[in-house]
Amino acid sequence: MNVSGTFNVLRLFTSPTLCLPHHTISTFDQLPVPLSNAFPPKHGEKKSDIRAVILDKDNCFAVPYKNHVYEPYKSKFDELRKAYPGSRLLIVSNSAGTDSDKGHEEAKLVESNTGVQVLRHSTKKPGCHGEVMDYLRKSPDADITSASQVAVVGDRLFTDVMMANMMGAHGIWVKEGVVPDHGLLSRFEKGLCSFLLRRGYSAPDPKSEFE
Template identity: 40%
Template sequence: MPLFSNLPAARLTLSYLLHDPSSVLPHAQVPTFLFLPLPLSAALPSKPSPQVRALVLDKDNTLCPPETNMMHPTYLTKLDKIRSSPEFSHSSHSILIVSNTAGSTASAVHEAEAKALEAELGIPVLRQHPERRKPFCGPDVLKYFSDHGVTSNPAEIVVVGDRLGTDVVMAREMGAWSMWVRDGFRNPEMPGRDYRGSLAKMEVRFERLLRGGLGKRAPFPKGFPS
């Protein structure tokens, strides 16, 4: 896969890095999806903790290895715990998968991948508009949650994914909270296997520089009282 396979996302991320670098930083981070805390609200940097009613999940290198649907049993168990938690058990539509593969285009491959995920997980997959792929599909995500009576407030949504330039930037654009899966997908039986590409590894260095070296912090979601 080309290093910059999503050029619009790369341009937006570069613009943030040049003019507002704090906006590419996540509000919280975990090594892998298996470490996602419950309740999610307790891990966010607001006191008192914000209300969380909806969750956006990335797929590739967050829930499973890139460009596959190979779900490890421990990840399925974690998903079940999240779905049954008080933050998300109130609605079958409170969790949405937003991927730049499954459901991202009208191609037969991406549609088949989305349907397979929905059948296996029982979690809906967003069908993205071809001109509004992640990180630009925030309005479509908000419409989904609003149309299904989950929430119309983006500050009640948490976006979880392994990429700063798509998942975290999407959360910033839509006014939601972000949770960064820093190390991507790791098979508990082979924890040393790293599925991250060159750009994802570069993002780790950028994050470390911005947060540790320059003392930057992610701004609260737009409209959320700081």
Template identity: 35%
Template sequence: MAPLLNTNLQAFNLTVSTLLKQPSHLLPNLTISTFLDLPEQIGAHLPSRSPNEGEKPNIKALILDKDNTLCPPNTTSIPTPYLQKLEQLRTSPTSPFNLKTNPDGVLIVSNTAGSRPGSRRYENEARTLEEKLRYLRIPVFRVRSSSEGGDGGVITRPDEVVVVGDRLGTDTLMAAQMGSWSVWCKDGVTHSVSNEPGMDYRGFLAKVEIVLERYLRETKGVKVRVPKGWE
């Protein structure tokens, strides 16, 4: 069996290439401190379709990063405030992601859980997280082999999706490649597993990205990318 590729190295190489060729793909459409600050009506906080200033995106699906967006890195433990935020998004009668009116509206992605086909460790991590969120009907994305088919979904267009995560070089870039919207949780998860606030789990690259984002936006004047048709 061929060894698995180093996905972190792949992501780094892609980030560097994007920085040189398409730096706008590393700028988020919306910046918030943490997942706790995510607006329920997220579409209202995104750019209007130009030139029709009254038309806002119709967001039908959330893709949520796991590590340092919902959970402290390398854990499946969701601090209570973050779990309560998920519950609000899935149970509020006004939420576009209500589990009764939009049962398939939320998906969790990770570069660990569910990301290695055939890996017991990563599959167990995905199942553990799904079991904790079973009552909210939130699944974890599984990487499929090329021979497996895909399932239908709740969306018909990529601009109906928002990707929420703490990293520009992975989550924001993924949204750009999908043709979707991006929300950057600049401070990541700020509560520990014991729910004590004030934690900082950001690594070196995450902190470098804070400087990079400001440099691209303020110094270089790079404009934020929007999905096709929203220019």
């Protein structure tokens, strides 16, 4: 059970824009690399400086419950690894690397198959944003001074995108994922997003959590 998700979704009653993405793509292979290209500068502002990327796993770059990159996405995944080497690319899953992953065996398998570090975290998304920033702060090669230099990529609005907005990062929504998700929660997320956008709402501006 995702206690963090259940608790944090209540925030939407007072801050509904927390679930809105800054950029939307249909599938992972449409991801613009470097990710700064997804966020053109607004009038009078500098171009976004994305230095680190946080990736969801299930239905983002992998088939749900599989621990390797979906074959048609391998070239895009390799392109992303080259653009964001070392600790600049981090997988944050609500399965692999969590306390429910016994001995973190799944996390180790994902790391072996992808060559990318999986965050070990005790709180599931979206509540683990503090653990994500702690990891990036302690990684000198990430060179992160602001959460606005981070982009979170995932298929769920109430976990991945909401985590991005809670930490002050950029959120990229993979709307369709690897396989169609017609579940009740997924339909509700998409319906709420469409409703808010029609009403003129937009995602919060990224910012540093230290400012």
